[in-house]
Amino acid sequence: MLKPILLVEDNPKDLELTLLALEKTNLANDVVTVRDGAEAIDYLYRKGTYSEREPGNPAVVLLDLKLPKIDGIQVLEMIKAEPNLQAVPVVMLTTSREEKDLTRSYKLGVNAFVVKPVGFREFLEAIQDLGVFWAVLNEPPPGSMKPSPRM
DSSP: OOOOEEEEOOOHHHHHHHHHHHHHTTBOSOEEEESSHHHHHHHHHTOGGGTTSOSSOOSEEEEESSOSSSOHHHHHHHHHHSTTTTTSOEEEEESOOOHHHHHHHHHHTOSEEEEOOSSHHHHHHHHHHHHHIIIIISOOOTTSOOOOBOO
16 A cells, blocks of 8 residues: 655645646655644644544655644654654745755754745646655655555
């Protein structure tokens, strides 16, 4: 069974574009979308509406920095503090170019920090590359199942 991609994005336009880009990669992984940091934590910790979801971690978390309820930095901090989640790759997706956000994210253990391109084509290409790298090319930690592309 392939691990899903967890997309944490509150902006409807960015959400739609990201889903479109991931769809174009033809990945077989499901994409689970949540709209705020609290919902992301519920999903990852299997709480609330996600208490009955299948066990297991996502292949990658694509995490927006600026989120309602719990921001992306706090979500990242919680992921990297939890032994069962520490190995999950987290890619911060943001429009922020602030050095403090970049520095803090890397200190907390983010795997990649991607500034969202403004142009439509650049955005699609960036998301497609991220999806293929983290869901297909990246070698997961020993003992976890490596997702494969749809053929």
